[in-house]
Amino acid sequence: MDTRLKFLFDIQKILHQWGLTAYQAQVVNIAFGVFFILLLAFLSDVVSRKIIVIVIVRLVARTKTIWDDILLEKKVFNRLSHLAPAIVLWHSVGYVLVKYPVVMGITQRALTIYMIIVILLAINAFLKGLNEIYQTLPVAQGRSIKGYIQVAQIIFFSLAIILVISTLTGTSPKVLLTGLGAIAAVLMLVFKDTILGLVAGIQLSANDMLRIGDWITMSKYGADGNVMEITLNTVKVRNFDKTITTLPTYALVSDSFINWRGTEETGARRFKKSLNINMKTVKFCDEALLNRLRGIKSIREFTDRHIKKERKEGEVMLHDGEITNLTFFKK
Numbered sequence: 001m002d003t004r005l006k007f008l009f010d011i012q013k014i015l016h017q018w019g020l021t022a023y024q025a026q027v028v029n030i031a032f033g034v035f036f037i038l039l040l041a042f043l044s045d046v047v048s049r050k051i052i053v054i055v056i057v058r059l060v061a062r063t064k065t066i067w068d069d070i071l072l073e074k075k076v077f078n079r080l081s082h083l084a085p086a087i088v089l090w091h092s093v094g095y096v097l098v099k100y101p102v103v104m105g106i107t108q109r110a111l112t113i114y115m116i117i118v119i120l121l122a123i124n125a126f127l128k129g130l131n132e133i134y135q136t137l138p139v140a141q142g143r144s145i146k147g148y149i150q151v152a153q154i155i156f157f158s159l160a161i162i163l164v165i166s167t168l169t170g171t172s173p174k175v176l177l178t179g180l181g182a183i184a185a186v187l188m189l190v191f192k193d194t195i196l197g198l199v200a201g202i203q204l205s206a207n208d209m210l211r212i213g214d215w216i217t218m219s220k221y222g223a224d225g226n227v228m229e230i231t232l233n234t235v236k237v238r239n240f241d242k243t244i245t246t247l248p249t250y251a252l253v254s255d256s257f258i259n260w261r262g263t264e265e266t267g268a269r270r271f272k273k274s275l276n277i278n279m280k281t282v283k284f285c286d287e288a289l290l291n292r293l294r295g296i297k298s299i300r301e302f303t304d305r306h307i308k309k310e311r312k313e314g315e316v317m318l319h320d321g322e323i324t325n326l327t328f329f330k331k
Helices: 012-017 022-062 067-073 076-081 083-096 101-135 146-169 173-190 192-206 261-266 287-293 297-310 325-330
Strands: 215-218 223-230 234-239 244-248
Touching: 022 067, 022 076, 022 083, 067 076, 067 101, 076 083, 076 101, 083 101, 101 146, 146 173, 146 192, 146 223, 192 244, 215 261, 223 244, 287 297, 297 325
Parallel strands: none
Antiparallel strands: 215 223, 223 234, 234 244
């Protein structure tokens, strides 16, 4: 303490010269140190949030790219700015509370946990922004990466929890990670749906089985409409009566569903209908019936083509069993 910023954090000798007792000088010295580091933290917060962030905002406003606007909207830079006062406090508290190692250790641990949370929130905001940036790209049409974003969020949240526990207990993160192997079975049980959803999402994406906007039908879950959202655990379908059905992602792989994308892309749809026809009305076409059928505009060309095919040397050669009125009805 005799060489580390003594002139800023240690004024105890000056207080002795002013006539204060050793105890009074120590209390005032600590109070002054706390006030000074809080002042430094406040100034660093002002510099980071009021100056640096404002400069970033103005720079972003001048650029033509969209990704920086999205990151600014998600407040990634604002959340990172909260690190500045925490870093100042973490380094400064060691100078003020050097004679109180227990209090200093608790304070630094609390500040460490705070910085871990701030970094986690910044990463979470960045991942959300990354998803929105991806949605602006042409390759994103019909393909969602929200499931992968959620996997990354789970990983970072898990790492943050491990680091927080490591900070509170004073143990190495490696020890905690080693201990996780013993409870892997429990984790598999807890995150069963998440793991199944991740695998299903990869299969749906890799095999191009499902896209956002696809019209799907899954009678088992009462889903018949367009896919709104594909996440790690669920798929949301807006039905044609405007209700929303939520399906487990893995159910789209384990069970069968109908995707009508091909129908929409081709602009055509095949219908299968049963028509009951009176057998007594079915008969072979003679010349009189053919001439009468020529009066129907929609089949006139087909009728003329048939008559021309059968015409030979100016005569109509019609034979029994050649063509029936059902052929024209079908046409």
